[in-house]
Amino acid sequence: xxxxxxxxMTVAAARALRDGSxxxxxxxxxxxxxxxxxRTHAPDLVLVYESGTLGAxxxxxxxxxxxxxxxxxxxxxxxxxxIFNYWLQPGRIDVGFLGGxxxxxxxxxxxxxxxxxxxxxxxxxxxxxAPEIATSCREVFVVMRHNPRAFVAxxxxxxSLGYGRDxxxxxxxxxxxxxxTRVMTDLGVLEPDPDTHELTLTALNxxxxxxQVRAATGWELRxxxxxxxxxxxxxxxxxxxxxxxxxx
Amino acid sequence: xRDKQCTAEEVAAELRDGMTLGIGGWGSRxxxxxxxxxxxxxxxxxxxxxxxxxxxxxxxxxxxxxxELVFGFVTLDSIPYDPLFRKAREQEGLAVREWDxxxxxxxxxxxxxxxPFLPIRAGLGSDVPRNDPALRTVRSPYGDGEELxxxxxxxxxxxxxxxxxxxxxxxxxxxGPDPYFDDLFxxxxxxxxxxxxxxxxxxxxxxxxxxxxxxxxxxxxxxxEIPRGAHFTSCAPDYGRDEKFQRAYxxxxxxxxxxxxxxxxEQDYQAVVQEVS
Amino acid sequence: MAMLLRLDExxxxxxxxxxxxxxxxxxxxxxxxxxxxxxxxxxxxLTLCRMTPDIVYDQLIGAGCARKLxxxxxxxxxxxxxxxxxxxxxxxxxxxLEIEEHSHAGMANRxxxxxxxxxxxxxxxxxxxxxxxxxxxxxxxxxxxTGERLAAVPALNPDVxxxxxxxxDRAGNVQLWGITGVQKETVLASARSLVTVxxxxxxxxxxxxxxxxxGWAVTAxxxxxxxxHPSYAQGYSERDNTAYQQWDPIGRDRERFxxxxxxxxxxxxxx
Numbered sequence: 022x023x024x025x026x027x028x029x030m031t032v033a034a035a036r037a038l039r040d041g042s043x044x045x046x047x048x049x050x051x052x053x054x055x056x057x058x059x060r061t062h063a064p065d066l067v068l069v070y071e072s073g074t075l076g077a078x079x080x081x082x083x084x085x086x087x088x089x090x091x092x093x094x095x096x097x098x099x100x101x102x103x104i105f106n107y108w109l110q111p112g113r114i115d116v117g118f119l120g121g122x123x124x125x126x127x128x129x130x131x132x133x134x135x136x137x138x139x140x141x142x143x144x145x146x147x148x149x150x151a152p153e154i155a156t157s158c159r160e161v162f163v164v165m166r167h168n169p170r171a172f173v174a175x176x177x178x179x180x181s182l183g184y185g186r187d188x189x190x191x192x193x194x195x196x197x198x199x200x201x202t203r204v205m206t207d208l209g210v211l212e213p214d215p216d217t218h219e220l221t222l223t224a225l226n227x228x229x230x231x232x233q234v235r236a237a238t239g240w241e242l243r244x245x246x247x248x249x250x251x252x253x254x255x256x257x258x259x260x261x262x263x264x265x266x267x268x269x
Numbered sequence: 270x271r272d273k274q275c276t277a278e279e280v281a282a283e284l285r286d287g288m289t290l291g292i293g294g295w296g297s298r299x300x301x302x303x304x305x306x307x308x309x310x311x312x313x314x315x316x317x318x319x320x321x322x323x324x325x326x327x328x329x330x331x332x333x334x335x336x337e338l339v340f341g342f343v344t345l346d347s348i349p350y351d352p353l354f355r356k357a358r359e360q361e362g363l364a365v366r367e368w369d370x371x372x373x374x375x376x377x378x379x380x381x382x383x384x385p386f387l388p389i390r391a392g393l394g395s396d397v398p399r400n401d402p403a404l405r406t407v408r409s410p411y412g413d414g415e416e417l418x419x420x421x422x423x424x425x426x427x428x429x430x431x432x433x434x435x436x437x438x439x440x441x442x443x444x445g446p447d448p449y450f451d452d453l454f455x456x457x458x459x460x461x462x463x464x465x466x467x468x469x470x471x472x473x474x475x476x477x478x479x480x481x482x483x484x485x486x487x488x489x490x491x492x493x494e495i496p497r498g499a500h501f502t503s504c505a506p507d508y509g510r511d512e513k514f515q516r517a518y519x520x521x522x523x524x525x526x527x528x529x530x531x532x533x534x535e536q537d538y539q540a541v542v543q544e545v546s
Numbered sequence: 547m548a549m550l551l552r553l554d555e556x557x558x559x560x561x562x563x564x565x566x567x568x569x570x571x572x573x574x575x576x577x578x579x580x581x582x583x584x585x586x587x588x589x590x591x592l593t594l595c596r597m598t599p600d601i602v603y604d605q606l607i608g609a610g611c612a613r614k615l616x617x618x619x620x621x622x623x624x625x626x627x628x629x630x631x632x633x634x635x636x637x638x639x640x641x642x643l644e645i646e647e648h649s650h651a652g653m654a655n656r657x658x659x660x661x662x663x664x665x666x667x668x669x670x671x672x673x674x675x676x677x678x679x680x681x682x683x684x685x686x687x688x689x690x691x692t693g694e695r696l697a698a699v700p701a702l703n704p705d706v707x708x709x710x711x712x713x714x715d716r717a718g719n720v721q722l723w724g725i726t727g728v729q730k731e732t733v734l735a736s737a738r739s740l741v742t743v744x745x746x747x748x749x750x751x752x753x754x755x756x757x758x759x760x761g762w763a764v765t766a767x768x769x770x771x772x773x774x775h776p777s778y779a780q781g782y783s784e785r786d787n788t789a790y791q792q793w794d795p796i797g798r799d800r801e802r803f804x805x806x807x808x809x810x811x812x813x814x815x816x817x
Binding site: 048049071072073074084085086087088089091092093098100101102105106109110133138141143144145146147148149150151152153156157178179180181182185190191194196197 | 572573574597598617618619620621623624627628631632635636647648649650651654655657658669670671672673674675676677680724725726727728730731755778780784785787
Binding site: 382383384385386387388389390405406407409410411413415417419421477481 | 663664665666668669670683685686687689690691692694696698700754
């Protein structure tokens with residue numbers, strides 16, 4: 022079965038989710054990945070949406086984080102203050118899924134402005150739940166399309182902390198969560214170097230060359246000692262993902 | 270999904286000397302009494318007990334298990350004062366942190382939110398801070414500069430709650446009129462145990478309102494099915510308070526039942542139930 | 547006891563020029579009709595607060611009602627940017643828009659503090675972000691027990707809080723259920739409040755998980771069926787996803803927007 026690079030990215034993100042873990046989900050790629058995981062290898066994945074739905078079990082992809090299908094299928098529906106104060110802040114969520122307009126070599130994410138804050142070139146939506154997802158979830162997975170405008174040496178604005186502008190700030194601030202552990206793109210996977218925290222290429226999507234990834238990255242991309250090639254989506258993964266999308 | 274069923278004895282065995290134990294329910298209502306009795310029979314001691322207190326507190330005090338009690342009140346509802354608690358407080362020098370309900374709630378909230386404290390107005394100007402010198406105040410960092418009471422987090426090592434229905438995974442539902450603060454006790458604790466009137470399948474448990482599903486599987490470590498597990502406190506709508514038995518409990522220091530209630534076996538307890546009720 | 551008013555009466559009575567106004571509703575139960583009434587009433591210089599400004603705030607901003615926006619995420623959910631918002635921030639059209647930006651956790655806690663009558667809230671938030679440098683009311687506070695430094699945000703106490711709910715009874719007791727967001731906190735934090743409802747009933751039948759706001763905690767209730775369209779009211783309507791998509795080309799263009807405003811907001815008033 023042929024597939025798109027976006028489908029590969031979603032499938033890779035789904036595979037990264039462990040069965041039985043709790044996942045804070047945003048709309049778009051993260052929601053597609055989490056729902057795909059729940060319908061394939063991780064039936065006991067707990068989906069948590071910031072609208073206050075805990076353990077939602079939608080049978081189609083929700084169209085917004087407040088889609089009625091989430092409340093109707095949830096284990097529990099709590100208020101927005103409660104989802105942030107009682108569920109996210111104490112570290113009860115294993116994985117946070119983030120995306121953004123920019124990510125830098127130390128995994129810091131920008132969803133606020135391109136350009137200066139006072140004179141923005143592009144005004145973006147803003148922080149939403151991301152700053153606290155980035156620090157309170159046990160780990161963070163990032164899903165983003167790979168291009169040099171998005172993968173930059175330094176973000177214009179740190180909306181969500183990765184490892185800090187110098188790669189060391191996170192260690193000094195000591196938040197609960199580990200921070201971004203996997204960045205999954207339409208080209209491959211980047212992971213932080215264990216010592217420097219610099220995002221490093223660790224896996225390629227099928228058919229992608231290292232040079233392509235380098236060209237799409239706005240800093241001198243380092244390579245892990247061993248670079249694996251990810252398995253292409255299986256027929257089950259693809260048909261399940263497409264059925265979920267079609268149902269919406 | 271994990272099967273979290275266990276026994277009351279296994280729950281009691283999770284407690285270590287000196288631990289902070291939170292007990293759900295409210296006064297003489299939906300208290301995890303069977304789990305409390307399992308603790309009475311276990312060797313654990315020096316507990317710091319955190320409770321909207323009822324006979325759970327009286328029994329643990331009478332058994333000499335309590336090093337410190339953190340509470341907003343202790344009552345049997347239909348009997349205003351619990352005589353066993355009263356004896357410990359008036360005659361045995363029980364160490365207490367006696368807060369009002371608002372402060373107590375803020376302390377549980379802080380623990381459940383993984384904050385070291387929360388600010389509150391309650392308690393300011395009362396004698397509560399004077400009698401609890403470990404309390405502090407905190408000043409607003411804004412223009413108002415107001416000084417508020419800082420309530421430290423009531424972090425619990427273990428929480429025990431009793432609910433009407435649960436499944437083996439730890440999802441649990443209350444069917445009565447009031448959730449009390451059982452969910453907050455579970456969120457404030459490291460280990461959380463639910464006793465329930467009846468263990469049902471997840472499908473059966475799911476029939477009903479999502480919001481009466483007070484505890485979900487992510488906040489529960491163990492489930493014990495104990496029919497009449499809240500006796501003699503109320504567990505509406507499954508049963509009301511056993512007022513006759515509660516009267517006998519309140520009279521226990523005089524009627525000769527005290528040792529059987531405090532240090533007897535489960536069979537002794539059930540025998541007293543037969544005799545009294 | 548809450549007053550039962552017509553929507554236009556309620557806005558005329560409760561919302562004045564220069565007020566701090568919060569219209570809340572987290573994807574669900576967004577008080578869109580009340581926002582349109584504010585536009586029709588030609589209110590100016592408002593400080594608009596909302597966690598997730600979406601198309602109704604794009605419309606209020608494009609209509610020139612707002613001087614300042616306090617928010618945590620602004621966008622057309624699932625579609626893209628808010629172009630009237632961007633035009634105001636980037637080009638001062640139709641009037642300059644000052645912004646005060648938080649995270650969701652920060653905004654939610656600001657409402658909680660406001661509703662609790664406390665001057666501020668404490669949270670583990672904003673760590674390592676550039677937000678405190680732009681938003682000076684994000685401060686730190688030291689725990690008096692552990693010395694730990696935590697984030698503080700000031701209470702948000704709007705002059706007017708507006709939410710949409712499923713129903714109310716004739717005494718103005720309000721009932722809402724499903725995703726309830728920060729609606730309760732918004733009403734309780736605000737000096738005056740307006741709830742638009744799908745239905746007014748003789749008696750509020752209990753609904754699982756419903757919040758009831760007692761009539762004495764609400765200033766006014768207005769009967770506005772469909773008042774959250776294109777958002778939805780669980781049990782009454784479905785979200786109109788097409789309308790969110792259709793907003794994009796309208797919002798992108800000043801002329802199309804102005805025409806939309808005339809045809810869909812001002813002329814609707816006479817209809």
